[in-house]
Amino acid sequence: MDDLYREQILEHYKNPHHFGEITDADITQEGDNPLCGDVITLYLKLDDGRVGDVRFRGRGCAISQASASMLTDMIVGKPVRELKSFPTRELLDELGIPISPARMKCATLSVNTLRVALNGDSHEEED
Amino acid sequence: MIEAKTLNVEKVRDDFPILARRIHGRPLVYLDSAATSQKPAVVIDAMDDYYRRYNANPHRGVYAISEEATAAYESARQRVATFINAASPKEVIFTRNTTEAINLVRYSWGRANVHAGDRILLTEMEHHSNLVPWQLLAREVGATLEFLCIDDQGLLQLDDLARKLEGIRLLAITHQSNTLGTINPIKAIVETAHRAGALVLIDGAQAVPHMPVDVRDLGVDFYAFSGHKMCGPTGIGVLWARRALLEAMPPFLGGGDMIKRVKLNDASWNDLPWKFEAGTPSVAEGIGLGAAVDYLSGLGMEAVRAHERTLVDYAMERLQDIPGITLYGPRDPELHGGAVSFTLPNIHPHDLATLVDREGIAVRAGHHCTQPLMDRLGVSATTRASFYIYNRADEVDQLVNGIQKAQKVFA
Numbered sequence: 001m002d003d004l005y006r007e008q009i010l011e012h013y014k015n016p017h018h019f020g021e022i023t024d025a026d027i028t029q030e031g032d033n034p035l036c037g038d039v040i041t042l043y044l045k046l047d048d049g050r051v052g053d054v055r056f057r058g059r060g061c062a063i064s065q066a067s068a069s070m071l072t073d074m075i076v077g078k079p080v081r082e083l084k085s086f087p088t089r090e091l092l093d094e095l096g097i098p099i100s101p102a103r104m105k106c107a108t109l110s111v112n113t114l115r116v117a118l119n120g121d122s123h124e125e126e127d
Numbered sequence: 128m129i130e131a132k133t134l135n136v137e138k139v140r141d142d143f144p145i146l147a148r149r150i151h152g153r154p155l156v157y158l159d160s161a162a163t164s165q166k167p168a169v170v171i172d173a174m175d176d177y178y179r180r181y182n183a184n185p186h187r188g189v190y191a192i193s194e195e196a197t198a199a200y201e202s203a204r205q206r207v208a209t210f211i212n213a214a215s216p217k218e219v220i221f222t223r224n225t226t227e228a229i230n231l232v233r234y235s236w237g238r239a240n241v242h243a244g245d246r247i248l249l250t251e252m253e254h255h256s257n258l259v260p261w262q263l264l265a266r267e268v269g270a271t272l273e274f275l276c277i278d279d280q281g282l283l284q285l286d287d288l289a290r291k292l293e294g295i296r297l298l299a300i301t302h303q304s305n306t307l308g309t310i311n312p313i314k315a316i317v318e319t320a321h322r323a324g325a326l327v328l329i330d331g332a333q334a335v336p337h338m339p340v341d342v343r344d345l346g347v348d349f350y351a352f353s354g355h356k357m358c359g360p361t362g363i364g365v366l367w368a369r370r371a372l373l374e375a376m377p378p379f380l381g382g383g384d385m386i387k388r389v390k391l392n393d394a395s396w397n398d399l400p401w402k403f404e405a406g407t408p409s410v411a412e413g414i415g416l417g418a419a420v421d422y423l424s425g426l427g428m429e430a431v432r433a434h435e436r437t438l439v440d441y442a443m444e445r446l447q448d449i450p451g452i453t454l455y456g457p458r459d460p461e462l463h464g465g466a467v468s469f470t471l472p473n474i475h476p477h478d479l480a481t482l483v484d485r486e487g488i489a490v491r492a493g494h495h496c497t498q499p500l501m502d503r504l505g506v507s508a509t510t511r512a513s514f515y516i517y518n519r520a521d522e523v524d525q526l527v528n529g530i531q532k533a534q535k536v537f538a
Contacts, residue, residue, distance in 0.1 A: 004485055005478070005536055036477050036493060037507025060507070061475035062537075106477065 005062060006097055013062040018072035020055045031113030033105045038064040042113050051075050051083065061106050063099070068110035070094045075114065084118045086111060133430040140517045142167040142422075153487030156522045161305050161333060161466045161513030162491055163355045166419075170358055173418035174411040184407055186384060200410050203417025204400070210420045211350070212341040213367055217399040220366040220373070221413055225332040226256040228351035228366035229299070231403060232328055233260040235376045236349075237297075243269035245296040248325070250275040250283060251503050252304045255496040257330040261299060270296070277503065281307035281456040288316065292323035300327070302334035306495040306511065307456035308439065308466040310334075317346045326372075332356055336515070337435055337465055339428040342367050354412065359419035363412035366403070373399050380405035431516055435465035438514045442467050442523045449530055455504060466513040468495075471530070474537050476510040482536060483529035490526070 022043035032039040038060025045053040054072045058065055071091055075083055091111050092099060099107045140146050143165045148155045157165060177199065183190070185197035201216070208216040222228040237260075241247065247261050251274055265272050275291065276284050281304065292298065298320045303310050313329060320327045328349035334340055336357035342350045349372070354363040368376075378385055378396055382405035387395045396402045423431065440460040446469060447454055455468040471479065476492035483490060491511045494501045501507060512526055 004482060010537065034498075036475075037501070039507075061477040063478070100481075103477065103481065 004097065009062060009066040009095065009097065012066035012069040016056070016065060016069035018055050018069070018076070019057065021057060022053060022055045025055075027117045029113055029117035031109055031116065033060070033064065033109050036061060036064070036106055038106055038109050040064070040068050040110055040113055042068075042110070042117055044117060046080060049081065050077060050079050052077075056110070060109070061103075063095070063103055064106040064109045067091060067095055067107050071110040071114065080118060083114065086114060134426060134434040134516060136434070136517065136519055139426070140519075142169070143517050144168055144171070146517060150487040150489075151485050156486075156488040156525050158488060158490045158512040158514065158518065158522065158526060160336075160356070160515035160518075161495075161511065163361070164336060164358050164515055165517065166360065166415075167358055167422050169422055170360065170415045170418045174360060174415040177411045177414050182410075185410055186401070196410055199417070200408065200413045203413045203420075206417045206420045206424075207365060210424060211335065211365075211367060212343050214343060215370060218367055218370050218373060220368070220400045220403045221408055222351075222364045222366050223362055223409070224355070224364035225330060225351045225353045226260075226364075228364050229257055229328065229330065230260050231366050231379045232349050232351075232368070233264045235379045235403070236372065237261075237264045238268070239377055241265075241268050241270050241296055245270040246273055246294060247271070248273050248275065248291060248295045248298045248300075250300050251277050252281070252283070252307060252309065252497065252500050253299070253301055254305055254330060254332070255498070256332075257299050257301060257328075258499070261297075275300075277307075277309075277500075280458060281309045282462065283309070283311055285312070285316070288319050289323060292320055292325050295320070295323060295325040298325050298327045299330070301330040301332075302340070303331075303337065303464040303466075304456070304497075304500075305333045305466060306468050306497045306500055306509065308463045308468070309457055310338075310462050310464050313345050313347065321346065333464060333466070336423075338432040348372060354416040354419060357416075357419055358422055359416040360412045362409045363416045365416075370399065373403070376403075378405070379403050382406045384408070426516060434516060435514050436460050436463075438518055438520065438523065439463050439465055439467060441520050442512065442514070442526075445523055445527045446530075449527065449534075455509060465515065466511055468509040468511045470506055470509050471534070474533055476508040478537070479510050479530065479533050482533040483526065486525065486529045486532070488522075488526055488529050 022045050025043040026046045027044040030041045040056050040058030043055040054076050056068050088111050145165050181192040181195040183193040183196045185200045204216045204219050208219045317327050326348040329347050331350050331352040335352040350367040352365050355361040385397050385402050385405040387397050451472040453470045457463045480490050480492035493508050
């Protein structure tokens with residue numbers, strides 16, 4: 001049981017990075033996973049075509065909240081142009097645990113929300 | 128250790144082939160029977176036997192195996208009728224499941240009898256299958272929905288039931304909550320409803336598998352349940368209704384088998400129950416349900432209920448000692464059927480379910496198709512352990528150990 005949720009995931013869950021709000025955010029995007037009740041809100045502050053600052057608020061399972069925390073680390077400072085097609089696989093690799101089909105929506109909630117935030121819709125990449 | 132007095136659990140367990148499986152190297156501890164029950168070998172064999180020896184379309188064939196298929200299918204209907212003490216097998220309509228049975232009432236009875244301005248009374252604890260069909264009907268005809276509330280123990284607030292029922296066309300209510308485990312006092316509710324002139328539909332999906340159900344004693348008008356939660360296969364369910372209601376109702380689905388005489392522009396309807404069973408039915412599934420009913424009758428439904436009451440009592444006692452746990456549903460085991468829902472601080476139900484799965488324990492996590500109830504409880508999800516005839520008290524212990532391990536992971 002102990003090795004299923006790696007220490008890094010639990011650490012992100014208990015002490016999420018970039019947790020909070022940006023009151024004058026350029027983009028605020030909510031995402032939810034009605035099946036599980038996971039919710040997150042992403043706040044993005046843009047700076048010269050890049051993500052200057054990012055914050056998120058949310059509640060839900062460890063997988064959804066840790067993945068959101070990890071995603072914020074991965075996107076800060078990156079060009080918006082690149083992030084519009086941020087590969088889900090990169091986030092799953094960062095999580096580093098096998099995600100069962102039933103939990104995939106938890107793991108990808110944050111990246112799907114990012115995609116909606118930057119593209120206006122969530123057309124998921126094919127893989 | 129607590130063992131039921133009248134149900135021989137070890138013997139029952141031998142009847143279920145799946146219980147020999149190991150999951151992640153551990154024996155399967157199946158605590159999700161409220162979602163679907165496991166199947167005894169007699170049910171699997173009965174369906175297998177149909178496909179191997181007398182597979183044929185029933186009702187119209189004049190050759191031997193078609194007549195055998197017809198006899199087996201209709202015999203299953205007779206045994207189901209006896210199981211719920213229906214006055215006649217003509218009142219037992221085979222559907223796909225509880226959901227389809229409720230939708231049958233919505234489309235057939237509902238469209239003919241519920242009109243603009245009419246009111247339908249439901250409860251806060253309904254499964255989506257006994258909520259959304261009535262939302263659709265209300266939207267279609269301009270009726271309105273009203274709701275009975277629950278108290279903090281998950282019991283319906285019935286003090287002013289008579290007043291709430293004034294002018295109500297239909298009361299649609301669950302016999303036993305799939306999330307809270309609450310067993311509702313249906314007989315008393317029906318008496319009050321009938322005095323007020325309302326008809327009563329019962330969602331019995333969580334009741335018929337777990338306790339003796341006598342539709343005539345309850346006095347209800349419509350009663351719906353599913354085969355797959357009571358040791359039977361998926362794809363077969365039942366709508367029972369009083370014969371006079373069924374006679375007066377227009378057909379639901381049109382097609383073969385539900386007709387008597389068809390002309391190009393007109394048709395007349397078959398007799399009950401076939402008037403409501405268009406198309407080739409789920410023959411193997413019906414036969415499987417018949418075998419399931421025989422199996423449960425052999426155990427005795429009083430014994431089934433007594434076994435589950437003992438398990439729930441033990442589970443509530445063990446679970447309430449876990450630090451920080453919130454248990455939902457009635458504390459009184461007399462009012463609490465075989466499902467126990469709970470939440471833990473700092474561990475989301477999905478994480479808990481994933482972690483205990485590593486120990487071979489299958490529990491459900493989520494909203495259990497009762498989102499309005501989740502809103503009422505102020506949570507987005509709960510973990511639910513649900514019990515049946517093959518569960519033992521030591522499986523409750525294993526669940527408690529699994530929860531404690533998960534708490535260490537999240538500590």
